[in-house]
Amino acid sequence: MWKRLTTLIAIIWLSCGLTNKAFAAIAATTVWEVRTTGSATNGGGYDSVLGTAGSGVDYSNQQDPQESYTTLTAAQSSTTVTCSGADTFAAGIVGNIIYIASGTNFTAGWYQVTARTSSTSITVDTAPATTGAGSSGVGNMGGAVDHPNTISTKVVAGNTIYIAGGTYVKVGANTYVLNLTISGTNGSAIINWIGYISGTARTEATGDDRARFDGDSDTDGAGDTKNILTVAANVIGNVVYNVVLTRSSGTVLYRSATTLQGFVLWNSKLSDSVSGLDGDDMILWNCEISNMSSKGDATWGTTAVKAYYYCYIHDNSAGGLYPIGDAAGVSCYSCIVESNGSHGVASRDQLLFYSSISYNNTGYLSDGYNFYSSRGSGLGCLPVWNSMFVGNGRYGLSSQSGQYHSVSDYNLYYGNGTSDLNNAVAGAHDITTDPLFVDPTNGDFTVQLGSGAIANGFPNNWLWRPGAGASFSGTVATSSATSPYDDVDWTNPKEIKASDNVYATATINNNYTYTGVCTNFGFSIPTDATIKGVVVKIEAKAATAARVQIPYVKLIKTGSASGDNKGTTTKLTIGDVIYIFGDTTTIWGNTLTPSDINASNFGVEFSCQETSSNNTVTKIDNITITVYYDLTRNYKTNIGVDQDDNTATTGGGGQGGRNARIGAGIGG
């Protein structure tokens, strides 16, 4: 009896152990790599936490798999995998993911290496053979996957997926390009989908460098995909950055349920489709919605809760923002809604329009903001604050008589077709004056000096954070005046003025280059701006990888190196990579005024170091500086969105820490 009981306990214990192993999962801190040149049968992911503990090397951030296998074996329900013959497991395999494509009793899928026992034996997160002993397994370790949807059901909360620039279309009979079905959290374990510039060290993309999710899968010029990005029912905690969602035959961004979803779209563009989005419980940050045949936001439902920050909604045929729903809670901060073919904004309840502009929305029934409540007289709320309504078809701000509680004030109205207000009570501090936009035709809604908006205190509290930048076209010099950066002078230093694969070079051997001294960038930042941050980008490479670093990067102010050294110990690779120093919110320990930066003696100096005692040719292709500043009268549409040649405003990530944003602000 006792023997049977202990045997039973042992079996239960063993079963529990196997079960736990069999149902482990991809690590939360795993980072995935997606490239158009990748493969659906590549490993695609790497976890640096596992890797660090097990001497792993990231083999996912490359096009091809590091190793391919044909002799994988695994006992039934065991997480131990072995190989034989010509197959071996690399020393750096821990943390990487193997895609097992086929084999006797193997379940095809992704398996993460959690330990390496020998060159022929590893442990993976989940038992790959559950129906019998696995043999003749075929798989790949490392290498990028080919499409974000390839791994969309495999990612787990906390994962980051880097998506290289390029075009991604729907797979097979899908009605979407990417369907988000796995939840992150609204806190520390968000799933981040990040578009980056192809060929760079994951530099976040803007403009045409962003990954393009395209609805024209058969390239006949007509969108054949119903939705481009969908969020499945009740999925929360996903953030998508830096993508272009375009050419849908229906709605570009679609959510399939009305419960809390906590979805964020960041620095992205929705364009050239029927309608922009239909969905609740989401945040759009620094996004552009344009050229829709219907409406930018065509959400219909009972809640329609969402928030727009710094968004640009324009040139949609049948209206800008139409999030229609009773008791809605839509917040619209620092947005521009212009040149739509009907109302700029329409709402049935509580659409907060704060520090925003509605301009040139035309048609015989088109208002800058149209409010109508279906909840009966006296119900509904019309919160409009610190905003401008200019040149719209009918009214600037229109409501149904007696059907709202107005909390509107500090607004500017000018040049609307019939009148500025209709059934809406003017705020005590409203003004009617030409705002004198600088160039609204080209998206520059900065008000000129002398604008009545400024005289009346507009636009107080506007949150826009434009940047100004310049590629280097000024003066190049080299210097040995700063120790220890005084060993080797640069050859052809002037070649750093353009990213053209013509280089300034220096051969260094366990020593430093002279400093490259770059000044006179030609900035013309308005004198009433406040400098917020400075970003220096250096495009560089070395003849051999892992030998050269850029340990010294300092700003030059009034002709002298000044402030913090932002150098790095990251080693150069053999291919051109843009290395980034500083960020949008720091000024390198300096005090900087527009005059300092506009001066011809403002710039940056740097030095490279070789650390391996091998003569290594070091090459610099290009240097740029971007300056981020705050100009309270400035209101441009081109932050981070689709400006082909505008390094001046690459501010997509410039508005604060992004992981903190999920779940914040929904519902105003």
Added chain:
Amino acid sequence: MRKLILTVGFLMVMASACFAQDIKLTLKDKVKMEGNTYKDKDNKVYAITEVPLISTYVYKKPVISETKTLTDSKKDVVEFSLKENGRKLVHKELRHVKNDYKNDFDRGTVEYTPKCRNYSFHKVIIPDGTTVRNANFTQKEPHTPAIQGKNLAFIDCNLINIEIDPTWIMQGSNNCQIKRIKKSEKDLGNGIKEIIISHQVEGKDGKFTEVSEDVETTYDADSYNLAILRLNK
């Protein structure tokens, strides 16, 4: 001395004449409303036809041929009627070449200008060989020949329901053909109505298939009529 005064006076007159030529006249300077007529800058008078667009607004359309290409003076009159006489019916940067505006979904024939990206429901004349980027040419009815011009290139444009000319090049643009047909409607009270719409896309076989069901919400008779006007029969 007298010669000097005359010379100075002559120069002042010439300078003021030159200055006057440099002044850019606004539309309101060039066109006036007098009674129930328009008068252009040459004092030519145009009678008006009243076109009711909604219950509360009548478009005062100048009596000018709808098919002939407009002269500059007539362009001014038509532009004034569309933008400066009660409501702003069309994009501020657009200039009509024909007097053929009818309603929000048939907005008339205009010149192409890079200053405008939204040509929805307009016919537009684009100079041959032009490259157009990021513009919206949406039409209500499928296969509408709304764009005139040869050897055009469209990059990242919305060409939904546009009939494509074989000489055009399209890159990143969307040439879906779409019908939107009313299926039913609900009255929610307080003047609110919901129109249920069949959203249909043309397949390679030329047949239209419903891919989704959309809802259009309207809040009064005018907005309801406008929504219905946009639908296909």
